[in-house]
Amino acid sequence: MSxxxxxxxxxxxxxxxxxxxxxFFNSCMHxxxxxxxxxxxxxxxxxxxxxxxxxxxxxxxxxxxxxxWGRSMKALGMSKPVTDEELGQWEELVYDSCTxxxxxxxxxxxxxxxxxxxxxxxxxxxxxGHAPDGLIGATxxxxxxxxxxxxxxxxxxxxxxxxxxxxxxxxxxxxxxxxYMCLLSSMEIMNFPEYTAxxxxxxxxxxxxxxxxxxxxxxxxxxxxxxxSEIAAELVQRIVDAAEKLKVKAVIxxxxxxxxxxIRWEGPNLVGKPFDFKVVHILEVLDELREQGRLKITGKEMxxxxxxxxxQIARRGGVLEQPRRLLDMIADDFVEMPEAGVMNWCxxxxxxxxxxxxxxxxxxxxxxxxKEQLDAVQAEGLVSACxxxxxxxxxxxxxxxxxxxxxSLTETIAEHLAEDKS
Amino acid sequence: xxxxxxxxxxxxPALQIATIVFxxxxxxxxxxxxxxxxxxxxxxxxxxxxxxxxxxxxxxSVPDKGTFQRSxxxxxxGYIFHIGLFVTIFLFAPHILLVDEVFGLSWPALPxxxxxxxxxxxxxxxxxxxxxxxxxxxxxxxxxxSDYLVWLVTFLPLLTGYIAFHRIGLSPTMLIALHILSxxxxxxxxxxxxxxxxxxxxxxxxxxGAIAGYKGVHS
Numbered sequence: 001m002s003x004x005x006x007x008x009x010x011x012x013x014x015x016x017x018x019x020x021x022x023x024f025f026n027s028c029m030h031x032x033x034x035x036x037x038x039x040x041x042x043x044x045x046x047x048x049x050x051x052x053x054x055x056x057x058x059x060x061x062x063x064x065x066x067x068x069w070g071r072s073m074k075a076l077g078m079s080k081p082v083t084d085e086e087l088g089q090w091e092e093l094v095y096d097s098c099t100x101x102x103x104x105x106x107x108x109x110x111x112x113x114x115x116x117x118x119x120x121x122x123x124x125x126x127x128x129g130h131a132p133d134g135l136i137g138a139t140x141x142x143x144x145x146x147x148x149x150x151x152x153x154x155x156x157x158x159x160x161x162x163x164x165x166x167x168x169x170x171x172x173x174x175x176x177x178x179x180y181m182c183l184l185s186s187m188e189i190m191n192f193p194e195y196t197a198x199x200x201x202x203x204x205x206x207x208x209x210x211x212x213x214x215x216x217x218x219x220x221x222x223x224x225x226x227x228x229s230e231i232a233a234e235l236v237q238r239i240v241d242a243a244e245k246l247k248v249k250a251v252i253x254x255x256x257x258x259x260x261x262x263i264r265w266e267g268p269n270l271v272g273k274p275f276d277f278k279v280v281h282i283l284e285v286l287d288e289l290r291e292q293g294r295l296k297i298t299g300k301e302m303x304x305x306x307x308x309x310x311x312q313i314a315r316r317g318g319v320l321e322q323p324r325r326l327l328d329m330i331a332d333d334f335v336e337m338p339e340a341g342v343m344n345w346c347x348x349x350x351x352x353x354x355x356x357x358x359x360x361x362x363x364x365x366x367x368x369x370x371k372e373q374l375d376a377v378q379a380e381g382l383v384s385a386c387x388x389x390x391x392x393x394x395x396x397x398x399x400x401x402x403x404x405x406x407x408s409l410t411e412t413i414a415e416h417l418a419e420d421k422s
Numbered sequence: 423x424x425x426x427x428x429x430x431x432x433x434x435p436a437l438q439i440a441t442i443v444f445x446x447x448x449x450x451x452x453x454x455x456x457x458x459x460x461x462x463x464x465x466x467x468x469x470x471x472x473x474x475x476x477x478x479x480x481x482x483s484v485p486d487k488g489t490f491q492r493s494x495x496x497x498x499x500g501y502i503f504h505i506g507l508f509v510t511i512f513l514f515a516p517h518i519l520l521v522d523e524v525f526g527l528s529w530p531a532l533p534x535x536x537x538x539x540x541x542x543x544x545x546x547x548x549x550x551x552x553x554x555x556x557x558x559x560x561x562x563x564x565x566x567x568s569d570y571l572v573w574l575v576t577f578l579p580l581l582t583g584y585i586a587f588h589r590i591g592l593s594p595t596m597l598i599a600l601h602i603l604s605x606x607x608x609x610x611x612x613x614x615x616x617x618x619x620x621x622x623x624x625x626x627x628x629x630x631g632a633i634a635g636y637k638g639v640h641s
Contacts, residue, residue, distance in 0.1 A: 020629035022455040027619040027626040030569050031500070032560035036492040047563035066454070069614045106641055107489045109500070110619055111482050111627030113634075113641075265637060268464035278466070318468050318638035339488045342639060 006084040009128025013061045013082075016120035022066060024117060025059050027110035028052055034114060037107035039345055039369035040097040040362070051104040051114045054093040057082045058121045084128065091130040094121055096359035100258075100351035101311035106343060115316070122227025131226050134356040139222040143231055146238075147218045148355060149186035156184075156217055159193045169200040171212065174246065178209035180285070181248040181277075183219035183239065183263070185256040187387035195255060195387070198414030202286070205417050206294040210252075216242035219254050221262035225352030232262065233270040239263060243277050250278035252285055255408055257312030257350055257386040264317065281313060282410055283385055287322035290329060296418040300332040303380035307336070307409075308370075308393065309344040310386035323385060323409055330416045331383075337373045345369045349392035367396035374404070383407045429599040432606070440606035447613025452621060460629075467636050474635010475628040481640070482627045499551050506544025510537055510580060541584050548577050572615050578604040 034051040035041040041049045063070040064079050073079045102115035125131055138148035145152060160171045172178070180203075188195045196212075203210050216238040223232030243251050253260040264279045289295045307327060313319045320341055327334050339345065348366040353359050370393070374382065382397075382404050384390055393406045423431070463471075485497055511517060515531035522528040531537075552573055555561045582604045586597035611617065634641035 017458065018460040019456050019458040020460055020626070020633070022458050023622050023625040023629055026451075026455060026616070026622040029572075029616055029619055030555075030561060030564040031493075031496050032558060032564060033489065033493045033496055035560045037489065041560070045559070047560045050560050050564060053564060066458070067614075068450070068454075105630060107485070108630075109482060109485070109497075110623035111478060111630040113630045116633060265465050268466075269461065272464070274464045274466065315639065316637070320639070339486075342641075343486055343488060 004127055004129030006082075006087070006128050009087060009124040009130070010061060010082060012124035012127040013058055013121070014065065016058075016123055017062050017066060020113065021058075021117055021120065022062060024110075024112040024114070025055075025062050026067075028108075028112060029110065031109065034104035034108055034112075037104045038098075039101075039103075039348060039366045043366040043368050044362075048093060049097045051098070051118075052108075052112070054090070054098055055114065055117050055121055057086055057090055058117065058124065087125060087128050087130045091125060091132065092358075094118060094125050095132045095135065095352060095356055096362055098351060099311065099346045099348060099353050100316075101346035102316045103311075103343065103346065106315065119224075119227070122225075123229060124227075126227040132352075132356040132358055134358065135222065135226045135352050138352075138355040139226045139228065139231060142218070142220070142222040142235060147186040147189075148220055148222045149190060151186040151189050151218070153214055153217075156189050156212075156214075159189055159196070160212075163193055163197045163200065167197050167200050169204050171196060171200055172210065173212055174214050175209075175211035176246050177248075178211045178246070179249050180208065180210040180252050181243050181246055181250075182210055182212050182252045182254065182282075183259065184212070184217055184254050185219045185259055185387050187256070187391060188254055189217075191391065192387055192408065192411075194411045194414075195408060198408070198411045199282075201414045201417055202289070202295070202410070205296065206289045208285075208289070208294075211246060211248070213239075213242035213246060215245075219256055219259035219263065221259065221266075222352070222355065224262045224266060225258060225355065229270060232266065233272075236263060236267045236270045239267070240271060240275065243275075248277055250280050253279060253281050255282060255385045255387055255390075255410055257310035257317070257388065258352075260317050260319075261312040281317070281319050281322075281385075283313070283319050283322045283326065286326055286410065286413060290326060295329070295413070297329050297413070297416045298418040299416055301330055301381065301412065301416075302332050304333040304335055304378070305331045305381045305383055305407075306334070306374070306377050306379035307340065308347065308382055308384040308389060309341060310384060310389050311344070311346050311350055313385060314344060315342050323383075326409060326413060327383065330413060335377045335379060337379075338376050339373065345373050347389045347392045347396065349388060350386075354388055354392055363392065364396060364399050367392070367399065370396060371400045371402065374402070379404065381405050381407055383409050383412060385409045425593060425595045425599070429595050429602075432599045432602045436606055437602065440609040444609035444612055448618070448621060451613050451618055452625070455622060455625065463636060465636075468638035469635050471632035471636040474640065475630075475632035477635065478631025478641050479624050479627045482630070495554060499547050499554065503544050503547040503551060506540050506547060507576070507580070509540045510544060510583065513537060538584075538587065541580060541587075545577075545580055545584060548573070548580065552577075568615055571611070572617055575604075575608045575611050575615075576617070579608055 064074045105113040142148045348363040513532040514537045582601040586601045
């Protein structure tokens with residue numbers, strides 16, 4: 001990220017403008033419905049946080065350079081070009097006030113995929129030097145250390161030793177020719193080692209061969225969150241190299257929303273070629289094992305459970321039915337929150353917001369949306385499948401004095417595995 | 423220029439110019455949009471982009487329950503004035519007669535009193551829509567000159583048409599000339615303003631649905 005400048009930012013905008021962007025901007029009638037779809041507006045009532053308005057500098061470049069009218073006005077010197085100050089003002093709207101959750105993209109009556117455009121706009125913002133310090137730091141750590149949280153291999157190895165002692169099961173590192181290579185988010189390595197333990201237990205019972213690569217264990221991709229495709233591609237390439245080296249059939253994306261979007265949907269496009277291996281989300285793997293009868297469960301959770309769909313796994317990722325079928329196996333009293341599933345409300349911390357300390361107060365404020373959604377069902381346990389959501393959900397629940405345990409779906413399944421007979 | 427000469431100009435050269443600008447402008451703007459293209463998706467598809475795109479082109483006309491509750495006025499008024507515009511433009515007997523004269527195409531009209539009542543409802547709704555735009559904090563904040571211009575050029579043909587039909591104020595010749603002129607203003611501005619959403623929204627919805635459909639999601 002050497003030498004950001006306004007010119008580079010605007011050049012990146014131009015590079016990002018494609019047919020969908022043109023159709024989207026051209027169709028917006030300023031009806032304001034996207035505001036009501038966005039928790040950053042509904043919880044602040046600040047009109048500048050209207051999703052489509054967050055794209056105003058990008059829209060200006062499109063209008064001034066990609067439309068007859070705009071070009072004529074520009075030629076006559078009658079339009080104001082986008083300035084560096086303007087991009088500076090928009091930084092807070094594009095990074096702090098948007099989690100790329102894509103709820104606005106589901107609501108817009110003319111069909112604008114606003115989140116698609118915010119993702120693109122961040123490319124120009126980063127190139128112009130207007131990305132939040134927190135995200136810049138996380139991205140630098142991801143490139144130099146290999147993890148946005150600065151987790152190094154020895155830390156992972158230490159956790160693996162603990163997990164092996166606790167479970168009595170092997171966590172295979174760098175094993176060639178197995179079915180699955182599992183990725184982990186730094187959050188899971190440091191805060192939720194239970195996730196890796198759960199993988200070991202489930203895969204042991206189901207007879208699945210798997211491994212973790214010592215060269216590419218990090219699942220998250222700060223390059224995507226900040227909007228620097230070159231870095232995002234480099235991080236994806238590490239995973240591709242490791243998967244090819246270990247000759248695995250598939251790579252499993254862990255309980256992390258954006259990591260799934262990054263490797264499953266953006267990955268091949270970032271590195272410029274299709275993968276030779278499959279990419280699956282852990283919930284897809286578990287649901288497949290369930291379907292094959294390889295997931296033997298005993299007992300059920302008796303408290304009333306509900307499920308929070310992580311945006312990038314559900315709405316933007318397409319994994320919607322699997323968690324519900326899995327929950328059906330282990331939950332005695334499962335209840336859906338209003339607007340659950342494809343229209344679920346974001347927790348407020350995705351899309352790089354949680355790496356951006358400046359947005360800490362804001363993300364807790366907008367958590368009120370989640371609180372109201374939760375209040376409607378009076379759940380006694382909140383299940384999800386994203387470590388980032390989980391950390392923020394726990395923080396939000398504490399902030400709003402709600403006594404509700406947050407559970408990982410994978411871990412909860414592991415707790416209900418039937419005794420191993422072998 | 424007499425009133426008759428004015429009407430002849432409006433119905434003759436002016437209409438021809440407006441039609442050319444309207445048709446060529448729309449085609450050019452759509453090409454300008456679509457020809458920007460987009461990159462091929464190299465990720466393995468879970469669903470069909472085409473099916474998702476076509477599906478969202480239709481389904482996006484119906485909001486989900488939560489959205490309907492949050493944006494009730496915008497949705498209901500939007501439905502009313504869009505249907506109202508369709509009825510007054512395409513199902514009014516004299517308009518169909520005009521199309522029949524020019525293109526030899528014809529279809530059944532709605533009874534004139536029904537169209538007349540629809541026009542009144544649509545005019546009132548469009549006024550309400552304007553007031554809403556001026557009063558709603560988000561809409562007022564988002565709106566600029568072009569939003570009000572687009573509203574005005576949509577409203578004028580409806581208003582002049584209503585006045586011409588009821589022969590209020592001026593001579594019938596002048597009223598019909600003004601009505602046609604207002605339609606020409608709409609046609610000339612159409613390709614260069616957001617009025618283009620009439621067509622581009624289907625392209626936008628297609629892309630939205632295709633992006634989601636590729637991932638196996640209905641958007």
